[in-house]
Amino acid sequence: MKEDFINCGIIGYGYWGPNLARNFFANNKFRLKGISDINLARLQKARDVYPEVLLCEDYRDIIKDPGIEAVAICTPVFRHYDIAKAALEAGKHILIEKPMTSSLKEGEELLEIAAKNKVKIMVDHTFIYTGAVRKIKEIIDSGEIGDIYYFDSVRVNLGLFQHDINVIWDLAPHDISIMNHLLGVNPIGVTALGADHIGNGLENTAYLYVDYGNELIGHIHVNWLAPVKVRTTLIGGSKKMIVFDDTEPSEKVRVYDKGVEIVNGDVDSIYKTLVQYRTGDMYAPKIDNIEALKLEVDTFYDYIRNDVQIEADGEAGLKVVRILEASQKSIKNDGKRIQL
Ligand SMILES: NC(=O)c1ccc[n+]([C@@H]2O[C@H](COP(=O)([O-])OP(=O)(O)OC[C@H]3O[C@@H](n4cnc5c(N)ncnc54)[C@H](O)[C@@H]3O)[C@@H](O)[C@H]2O)c1
Incomplete structure (x- = not known):
């Protein structure tokens, strides 16, 4: 059977983003296609580790890419909402960092957009x-x-x-x-x-x-x-x-x-x-001692491809917020x- 892998991108490659990048890269259900960061020094770090991956300063280049199906959002919290909104509206599934948003209103809106566009939200509740x-x-x-x-x-x-x-x-x-x-x-x-x-x-x-x-x-x-x-x-x-x-x-x-x-x-x-x-x-x-993010990335795949119920879905993210x-x-x- 042909491997039904998912092309994905990472937005935000600061402290935590590299951990997600490493786990997506190592997982054969995903293909890490792009990494975005507004900080050029961070993009250079990404280039050193992933010379084959497309790197961009503007996250919209990741979101516009029709070949990318899922996006991980690892920016500071105040940028979660607008980036997540743009990704969901472009029909991408998202794995978004905790806390999902800076307000309940923003979180509720993201859940509505996801439902309307039939895409999934998973929140990185790592623990x-x-x-x-x-x-x-x-x-x-x-x-x-x-x-x-x-x-x-x-x-x-x-x-x-x-x-x-x-x-x-x-x-x-x-x-x-x-x-x-x-x-x-x-x-x-x-x-x-x-x-x-x-x-x-x-x-x-x-x-x-x-x-x-x-x-x-x-x-x-x-x-x-x-x-x-x-x-x-x-x-x-x-x-x-x-x-x-x-x-x-x-x-x-x-x-x-x-x-x-x-x-x-x-x-x-x-x-x-x-x-x-x-x-x-x-x-x-x-x-x-399986790394939590490995399990999470596997779960994200099952959520997208097999529609399995997951614990860290958008609703769980909203409850935390x-x-x-x-x-x-x-x-x-x-x-x-x-x-x-
Ligand atoms: N799950 C966990 O255990 C865990 C641990 C640490 C941090 N986090 C979460 O991860 C997120 C990031 O935290 P961090 O500690 O890595 O922060 P950080 O500041 O080290 O990294 C954020 C990166 O995002 C980049 N960025 C900012 N705006 C951007 C934009 N518009 N487009 C592209 N890149 C942009 C910054 O340049 C920076 O490199 C936060 O939401 C934080 O709560 C989660």
Whole structure:
């Protein structure tokens, strides 16, 4: 059977774009045909690695090319919307970086354009394709940890300060996409607090509280002004609890057989109910280390060619942007709860 490969292009070859380029180039279901960047030094870097690939400063040269079927958009966030819109209107499928857009309105519009033009939007929610998050999802779906009580995540380090977006729009898309994916329900409210310590109008430290209803809560702490890098997520369940530490070289995921049980106390006692603590074993499941972007690129192909359902579709991208936008609104209103 003739290989039904997809010609693709990359727009934005800065820090992250080369990772996508490498994975598209290495995947025989795709043929990397063009790379665009407004920065000539970045195009020169691309030339060094991919001498056969068409290089252009103007992204419209990629979008106009009738031979290109799919486009990856890896520009700064404020350029996502107009480039994505142009690509979708030209009938290209897109793999767009996180966060999908700078506003919910822009995201909704992109989904409408994609539907009208019968093309697909996939969002690069990289983490949900990592071995660690896939394993956590498997454990949760098996019922092993019971009902989930909370998702509590810390993603802090020193920098990199962005010029166009605050720490929430930069770092929290990772945690929000993981959280939405693992919890599998829609949130009902968001409360957030944040601070801009260097005075450039962009918060560098923020705390997000996401209410999923029925006592299920999500909490995310993101910070560009931390002395150490922390990437830890706690997931509490009624039966077991999970700790995901992404800085661990091995044993990134640990499952603890710990919890509490409520027992009735002596009726005459002031302690009518007693909390009993349960501490059992801990294990670290084996995690496969296939590169997330490899799996993502394979998934993008199946989405386009075989119409398979995917987790990181435009709807998932929109759900992340909805929480980001609500967080921003809450911060600007001194932590007021924003209903979703
Ligand atoms: N999925 C992940 O884990 C992950 C990690 C890092 C960054 N990102 C996302 O990737 C995107 C890019 O981030 P980055 O860190 O690579 O930024 P970057 O600034 O290093 O690179 C962006 C590149 O886009 C180019 N560019 C800007 N406007 C352009 C245009 N109109 N046409 C063509 N090229 C243009 C810039 O010259 C630059 O080289 C952002 O959306 C970011 O959130 C995702």
